[in-house]
Amino acid sequence: MQDARPIRSVAIIGAGNGGCAAAADLTLQGFDVRLYGRSAGTVAPLKAIGGVHYEGVLGDGFAKIPVITNSAPEAMDGADAVLVMGPTQAHENMAATVAPYLKENQIFFAAPGHTLTLLAHTLRRLGHKQPVTCESSTLPYICRKTEPDKVRVSRKSAKLRFAAFPSDRTEELLQRMLPLFPSLSAVPSVLDTVFYYTxxxxxxxxxxxxxxxxxxxxxxxxxxxxxxxxxxxxxxxxxxxxxxxxxxxxxxxxxxxxxxxxxxxxxxxxxxxxxxxxxxxxxxxxxxxxxxxxxxxxxxxxxxxxxxxxxxxxxxxxxxxxxxxxxxxxxxxxxxxxxSYWDHALTLEKMGLSGLSVADVKRLLERGYA
Incomplete structure (x- = not known):
């Protein structure tokens, strides 16, 4: 069932470069931000000051973040959207971290995405029978943490390709995510976002x-x-x-x-x-x-x-x-x-696509899991 409620509260999963940039940006836009980091060493400097310093295209200042935590359920409780802001190599672990607490009415968004069906396949394996995910082709920012509690945002992306799994949910989720990231632009499916991983x-x-x-x-x-x-x-x-x-x-x-x-x-x-x-x-x-x-x-x-x-x-x-x-x-x-980079790589088998034809894959991306 489609949901048109505006997003007011977000849980950001990942307190690295992208997570801190998003936390600062979305706080400045007026969203209620909760920031989760897996590592205590990453979270501690941010928690000590109650937010993150920022510089660059966002200006120079301090974004106060009400919840900074190592607890995923604490970050996700009451959030309208769960934003995975971490490297693609962490996607499977991040999906596994949020899976037990992810509610059906919470948007699951990843930036960067481009791991095809890995996120949905992981959520399904962990109990979500018909998972819905959405993603952008890259991070919304060029950014670097210059200090443990400070992020520099050099540029905001002018065009972010966006798709949902299954693809028949793309337009609905795009409209809900646009207030957060106005440069989002729909593409036909998550297969498209894979090839923007330049x-x-x-x-x-x-x-x-x-x-x-x-x-x-x-x-x-x-x-x-x-x-x-x-x-x-x-x-x-x-x-x-x-x-x-x-x-x-x-x-x-x-x-x-x-x-x-x-x-x-x-x-x-x-x-x-x-x-x-x-x-x-x-x-x-x-x-x-x-x-x-x-x-x-x-x-x-x-x-x-x-x-x-x-x-x-x-x-x-x-x-x-x-x-x-x-x-x-x-x-x-x-x-x-x-x-051996193949040992832990994003293979067809890892994404749950082993043995499928091109037509089978496209059908899955359009309709999702039955």
Whole structure:
């Protein structure tokens, strides 16, 4: 049954970069915010001051947050919407954390989403027979915690692709979520949001190509501006072409990296017109001064490969589209780090899609679980 009640109270699950940015932003907008963090060390500095300091495009100030807690039920009690604001590698654990306390009338929203049916499959496995979820393709912000109790928001996303599972709930949930994030824009299904995970296209190859520099300097350079040279950009462009091709084979039209970054307000008109990854990042003001990782044991590999490149590869296999650049990037990163990123990756089996055809998957995304 559809619900048109306005959202007044939100529980934010995750007190990292995105969670703190959302807590500050939504507090400033007048929403009742409750902030949950799993780690006591993350929550303690925020709880000690009763909120979070913020700077950047939100201005400079302090957002008072009435509930900051390590208790998910305390954060979720009475909330109209539960907002999962954490890395994709934490989605399964976050869904498992909220599942026992999630009520049927509470909106379950994830940013970034792009884990296809993982959230719904996890909720179903834990007792929700017909779960409903919604998500955006990326975080609503470019943001970083500069101190344990302070977040810098460099940019608010200009366009956030939005979809629900099942997709017949998208329009209803979009209208309820728009007051929180006005840049939300509906796409046909959560399959669409998967292919807007462009971090997976540029983070792993850029780190892989600069791995010697990271290890010899502890990342003493600007990751995007210095690390993405014309030659590195060509590898990113090739990987991006595979992303677009797999999406097209599944009936989804997605823009190339340069157009997507321009739509998100992450690069300039010059970056869009140039059309290459090199042009995009050398004309990206919000990314210009971001420093490189200090180690290769970093989310650019640990998150963006198992939850980005591997799903692209898996969906390519499902659609019958070869992904040699994607597969080679995964393999070389595994050799360099000694890790097997497939072990805990977002595979078709992990999402509950093993053995299904393309038609079966699309039917599930449209109608949900019977």
């Amino acid at each position: 971090n997976a296209v540029h983070h792993p190859p850029a780190l892989l190509c600069n791995i010697g520099r990271v290890e010899s300097t502890d990342g003493d350079y600007c990751h995007y501006y210095d690390g993405i040279t014309p030659s590195v950009g060509k590898i990113i462009d090739a990987l991006d072409r595979e992303r677009v091709a797999v999406a097209a084979a599944l009936g989804i039209s997605v823009p190339k990296l340069s157009e997507h970054f321009y739509q998100m307000n992450y690069t300039s008109e010059e970056g869009r017109k140039g059309g290459t990854a090199y042009d995009v990042f050398h004309n990206s003001e919000p990314n210009r001064w971001i420093r490189a990782p200090k180690t290769v044991d970093h989310r650019f590999f640990n998150e963006d490969i198992p939850f980005g490149l591997i799903p692209f590869s898996e969906l390519g296999r499902l659609a019958g589209v070869p992904t040699p650049v994607c597969n080679s990037t995964i393999m070389l990163a595994e050799i360099a780090t000694g890790k």
